[in-house]
Amino acid sequence: MRKIIHIDMDAFYASVEQRDNPQLQGKPIAVGYSEARGVVATASYEARKYGVRSAMPSLTAKNKCPELIFVPPRFDVYHQISEQIRNIFLEYTPLVEPLSLDEAFLDVTINNKNNPSAILIAKEIQKRIFKETDLTASAGVSINKFLAKIASEQKKPNGIFAILPDDIDKFVESLKIEQFFGVGKVTARKMHDNGIFTGQDLKQRSERELIQLFGKAGHDFYLYARGIDKREVQPERTIKSISNETTFLQDKDNRILLTVELYHLAQEVFSRMKKEDFYGRTITVKIKYADFKIITRSRTLTKKITNFEQFWPIAREMMKGIDFSVKPVRLIGFGISNANNDDEEQYTQLNLDLDFSL
Numbered sequence: 001m002r003k004i005i006h007i008d009m010d011a012f013y014a015s016v017e018q019r020d021n022p023q024l025q026g027k028p029i030a031v032g033y034s035e036a037r038g039v040v041a042t043a044s045y046e047a048r049k050y051g052v053r054s055a056m057p058s059l060t061a062k063n064k065c066p067e068l069i070f071v072p073p074r075f076d077v078y079h080q081i082s083e084q085i086r087n088i089f090l091e092y093t094p095l096v097e098p099l100s101l102d103e104a105f106l107d108v109t110i111n112n113k114n115n116p117s118a119i120l121i122a123k124e125i126q127k128r129i130f131k132e133t134d135l136t137a138s139a140g141v142s143i144n145k146f147l148a149k150i151a152s153e154q155k156k157p158n159g160i161f162a163i164l165p166d167d168i169d170k171f172v173e174s175l176k177i178e179q180f181f182g183v184g185k186v187t188a189r190k191m192h193d194n195g196i197f198t199g200q201d202l203k204q205r206s207e208r209e210l211i212q213l214f215g216k217a218g219h220d221f222y223l224y225a226r227g228i229d230k231r232e233v234q235p236e237r238t239i240k241s242i243s244n245e246t247t248f249l250q251d252k253d254n255r256i257l258l259t260v261e262l263y264h265l266a267q268e269v270f271s272r273m274k275k276e277d278f279y280g281r282t283i284t285v286k287i288k289y290a291d292f293k294i295i296t297r298s299r300t301l302t303k304k305i306t307n308f309e310q311f312w313p314i315a316r317e318m319m320k321g322i323d324f325s326v327k328p329v330r331l332i333g334f335g336i337s338n339a340n341n342d343d344e345e346q347y348t349q350l351n352l353d354l355d356f357s358l
């Protein structure tokens with residue numbers, strides 16, 4: 001049996017703003033912009049008393065709570081705190097799966113502290129988070145992700161709740177159907193239309209019926225109704241490189257056309273770099289000739305490359321050093337790697353071990 005913890009920060013953005021500005025403490029605040037088309041990202045607990053909620057239009061929120069104070073978001077600060085709490089989690093187990101900036105699953109079945117009690121670990125983590133960030137988090141503990149996540153909502157804020165094996169059946173039966181993993185607005189309506197409002201209702205339906213109604217998800221719902229969730233905690237893979245390659249339908253030997261192809265690949269790589277927030281110092285161009293011989297050319301710079309204008313001229317230069325007159329090319333690839341910060345001399349070398357499959 002696994003031991004899974006779900007940690008979720010309390011009113012995350014709002015708590016951070018209150019922490020950093022004492023004038024906001026104890027007051028109803030909303031993180032977001034008050035403009036006509038603005039929405040509330042999250043509200044402090046003081047504001048929630050008035051019914052202010054995440055994703056609510058700012059004007060509606062202001063109507064519900066006239067003294068509501070709007071605070072613009074500071075994402076860099078939220079990211080930095082997110083990293084701080086992640087580092088705390090990683091002290092306990094490498095099996096940490098972040099779901100967003102403020103929440104994560106941890107599998108502590110086996111853990112670095114050899115602590116057999118997931119509840120004690122969760123409490124310790126809450127304390128550590130508070131000590132290091134001055135912010136509170138809530139924790140849920142159970143035997144799988146589905147139950148741990150629901151558990152963390154039970155005692156918010158700053159609470160902990162465990163769903164122990166003996167309590168699972170009763171607990172799941174009492175849940176509203178909206179609380180089940182994978183049940184959004186549309187599925188909830190369909191459940192209601194079919195007379196399913198609670199976990200107990202769900203449990204009475206056969207697997208065949210649920211599959212008929214919901215397809216593949218029906219199978220999962222059948223298991224969730226029994227407190228079963230086999231999904232594993234999937235640790236974040238750390239990106240080592242980002243690359244992209246293309247195989248031509250017809251081999252190419254024209255330098256200009258090949259450079260155009262490389263340009264498109266580089267653009268795609270750059271947009272993924274931005275998305276993943278991964279910036280490296282090594283640029284690699286890979287060429288596979290018609291006879292399947294592969295060559296790669298790499299160049300490592302002293303600083304990370306963070307914009308396209310910086311790296312494209314270098315890639316174009318590298319192309320100039322490759323001979324295309326000998327034989328045509330069937331594949332071209334482009335990659336960025338080496339995200340560490342060490343200052344190294346600029347050099348060019350053959351690099352054969354870059355992983356282009358990532």
Ligand code: DCP
Pocket residue numbers: 008009010011012013014040041042043054055100102103156157
């Ligand atoms: N968030 C957002 N838009 C949403 C929901 C959330 O921008 N529709 C942001 C703001 C939240 C953060 O993500 O602070 C975390 O989301 P949660 O759902 O965990 O909400 P909170 O942490 O704010 O509150 P709770 O105490 O209920 O977890």
Ligand code: MG
Pocket residue numbers: 008009010011012102103
């Ligand atoms: Mg939260």
